[in-house]
Amino acid sequence: QKTRFEARVVDVLCELTGNCAPDCGAGARQLGLLKDDGKLVLPFKNAVPFAGAAIELKDFCGKRVVADGLFTTNNGYKLFALQYLRQAPAGKWRRANRFLSDWAERNGLSPTGKQVKRWFAHDPRVKERIAEDGKLGLGPAADQAYFNKQK
Numbered sequence: 001q002k003t004r005f006e007a008r009v010v011d012v013l014c015e016l017t018g019n020c021a022p023d024c025g026a027g028a029r030q031l032g033l034l035k036d037d038g039k040l041v042l043p044f045k046n047a048v049p050f051a052g053a054a055i056e057l058k059d060f061c062g063k064r065v066v067a068d069g070l071f072t073t074n075n076g077y078k079l080f081a082l083q084y085l086r087q088a089p090a091g092k093w094r095r096a097n098r099f100l101s102d103w104a105e106r107n108g109l110s111p112t113g114k115q116v117k118r119w120f121a122h123d124p125r126v127k128e129r130i131a132e133d134g135k136l137g138l139g140p141a142a143d144q145a146y147f148n149k150q151k
Helices: 012-017 022-027 054-060 098-106 124-133 140-149
Strands: 002-011 031-034 043-045 064-074 077-087
Touching: 002 012, 002 022, 012 031, 022 031, 022 054, 031 043, 031 054, 054 077, 054 098
Parallel strands: 043 077
Antiparallel strands: 002 031, 002 064, 064 077
16 A cells, blocks of 8 residues: 655654653664654655664654655565655655665675675675574584485
């Protein structure tokens, strides 16, 4: 379901527990969109595969924005995918795809490089986690047993 609404960008942990960090945690915490009716919308991703929305929202900590995206329902839970964002009431629209350029810069790569499109296959943190927990998240032994059965 396509939607567009106005809300204030908040640090979710701060909003729910009072544990607040300067600048909403500078993008290291989950950020949300608090609507005027008191509903807290948790954007679960931006326009980039497997990337969250915190990078898109962090510049707007405590500010009002207009969010444009899609609501979907999965197993009874309503989810919001952020696609476009602007400062309210009439800021310039920007796509919710800043994650890729930020990731490329942090990893010393060109933002237009092949590795950036499939960032998740080249991310050192992802590779480290897979090495520790396996591709299924159950450990390397469970991976080996599962993938041997698939042959």
